[in-house]
Amino acid sequence: MINEESLSENLKSDIKCLNCESEVSGKYCSNCGQQSDVTRYSLRYIVKHDISHGIFHINHGLPYTLKELSRRPGHAIAEFLEGQRKKHFHFFTFIIIAVLTNKVIGILGSFNYDDFNSIYNNDTVAKVDVFIKENTKIITLGVIPLQAAVSFLIFRKSKLNYSEHLIISSYIAGALLFIDLLYPLGFLVIHSKAETGLLTIVVEVLKIAYSIWVFNQFFSKMGTYSKGSTLVRSILSTLLILFLTYTIFLLIVNSSYM
Structure with a gap:
């Protein structure tokens, strides 16, 4: 005892x-x-110490990580990889929290993703987009290794190993899941096809811009490539990941309807 x-x-x-x-x-x-x-350990100790300090402490918990990923994401991830890990939320825990938060908000919102079908002229594209939005959490976790492989190849001169690219991809994926919360929040106030289409454009463009921003800021800090080359590679990485993701799920959706 x-x-x-x-x-x-x-x-x-x-x-x-x-x-x-x-x-x-x-x-x-x-x-x-x-x-x-x-x-x-007691219930009071768990609530007061482990939960409040581990998740909600503004100087090193989840709020701190979200703040850093929203204003200086590339620098924050670089700090974690360089060894400043005490104040940053662990990448795996961050992903789990992001997935659970997305899931809970989705359940509470109980909105219908079939509404997205109405904003597309192409039925196949609509099915792919709805499929991705309905399975965002699983897809995000599955895309992380692919995204890491793409950035590993495009930024290979940076000398980062594949595991380090996995960590970069994990933080990006977690942040994108939090951006996806704009969908259930948006559905609370929108009621038309045009508004749904606008919400989709805003959220998806924001996610693309965020990914480019993270890659550009992170690898600019390393100084391996020129500023122009870093930006081009950041855009290429993001668009290639997007292209591969939609292509893979296009094949999955088509095969499921055959």
Whole structure:
């Protein structure tokens, strides 16, 4: 049984870290980095410490990451890869939060994606777009490796490995999922075919522009390519990913209706 008193005694003695058993002096273990102020888990501790500090703390939690990804995304991702990971939300956790948020908002909104069919003249294009919007969460996770492969090839002189490109793609994908929340929010106030079409254009252009912005800012910071070359490669990466994504799902949708 966990004894809370033994935890406190161990902390007061400043003898050993409860995680790696190294000698501790100060607030953190110099060997493994664990806080020396270890408290027995309780519901109050989980809510106050793990949730509030891990997700909602403005200086390093989810709000901080969202803020950084909205105003300086390329620099923020570069900082994470360079080792400044304490203040940034982990890329995998960020993706999970983005997917869950998108799912919950989608359920609460309970809007019908079939409304998108009315804004297209081409039935196949309409089916592909509706298919993508209905399966945004799964598709986003599936596209991450593809996006990483594309950016790895186009920015190969940057000397980043494929795993690092996966991290870049994960942060972009998570951010795009948050941008997708404009759809359910928009459907609360729009009621016509023209408004639905305008919403689609705004959101999709915003997502394309954001992806280009992230790539351009990130690789400009690295200085491997000239400014013009970096911008061209950023645009090419984004459009190629978009083209491959729609092509793949066009094949899937066509095969499902055969």
